[in-house]
Amino acid sequence: MAYAARHLERALGELTVPQFRVLSFLDRSPERASGIAAKAGVTKPSLTGIIDGLVARGWVRRVEVDGDRRGVALEITDLGRTALRRATAEAAAHLDGILALVDDRDRAAVISGLQALSRALVEHRRAALAHDVAGAREAS
Numbered sequence: 383m384a385y386a387a388r389h390l391e392r393a394l395g396e397l398t399v400p401q402f403r404v405l406s407f408l409d410r411s412p413e414r415a416s417g418i419a420a421k422a423g424v425t426k427p428s429l430t431g432i433i434d435g436l437v438a439r440g441w442v443r444r445v446e447v448d449g450d451r452r453g454v455a456l457e458i459t460d461l462g463r464t465a466l467r468r469a470t471a472e473a474a475a476h477l478d479g480i481l482a483l484v485d486d487r488d489r490a491a492v493i494s495g496l497q498a499l500s501r502a503l504v505e506h507r508r509a510a511l512a513h514d515v516a517g518a519r520e521a522s
Contacts, residue, residue, distance in 0.1 A: 387399070389476065389480070390473055390476075390477075392476075393472050393473040393475075393476030393477070394469040394472060394473055395468060395469055395472050396465065396469070397465060397466075397469045398432075400422065400424060400428075400432050401432055401435065401436060402466070402469055403422045404418055404422055404429070404432055404433070404436065404442075405436065405441065405442070405458055405462055405465065405466040406466065407421050407422060408442060408456055408457065408458040408462070409458050409462075409463060409466055412445065412455045412456060412457040412458075413455060413456060414447070414453065414454065414455055414456070415429055415430070415433060415454070415456060418456060420511075420514075421507075433456060436462065439461070439462075439465075440459055440461045440462070441458065441459055441461055441462030441465050441466075442456055442457065442458055442459060442462055443456075443457050443459055444456060445457055481493075
C-alpha cells in the first residue's frame with residue numbers, strides 16, 4: 383500500500399495527497415475547516431498549513447459564514463477545480479500505464495479490488511463517524 387501511495391503521490395503532479403483530499407472534499411461543497419479536518423483525517427493545525435498553501439495558490443478561498451463573526455467556510459476556486467481535474471487525470475493516466483503491463487484478467491481484478499477497497503473505506507469512515515457522534519452524545 384505504501385509503495386502504491388508513493389506512486390499515486392508522484393502522479394498527482396503539483397498536488398500532495400493531503401491537498402488532493404482537501405480539494406476533493408471542497409469540490410463537493412464548501413465546508414468549515416473543522417469538518418474538512420475530520421473527513422480528511424488530519425489535525426486542525428495540519429489542515430491550517432494545507433489550507434494556507436491552497437489559498438496561496440489561489441485554489442481555495444476563505445468565506446465568512448453568515449451569522450457567525452468568527453466562522454469561516456472554505457470554497458474551492460475555479461483554479462482549484464482545474465488543478466484537481468488535472469491531478470485526477472494525471473493519476474488515472476499513471477494507473478492506466480501501470481495496468482497496461484498486466485493482462486486483461488489481472489487488470490479487471492485490480493480494478494474490482496480497488497472498487498471493493500473504496501466501498502470498504504467509505505463504510506469504515508461512516509462507522510467511525512457514527513461512533514464519534516454516539517460518543518459525543520454520551521459525553522453530553
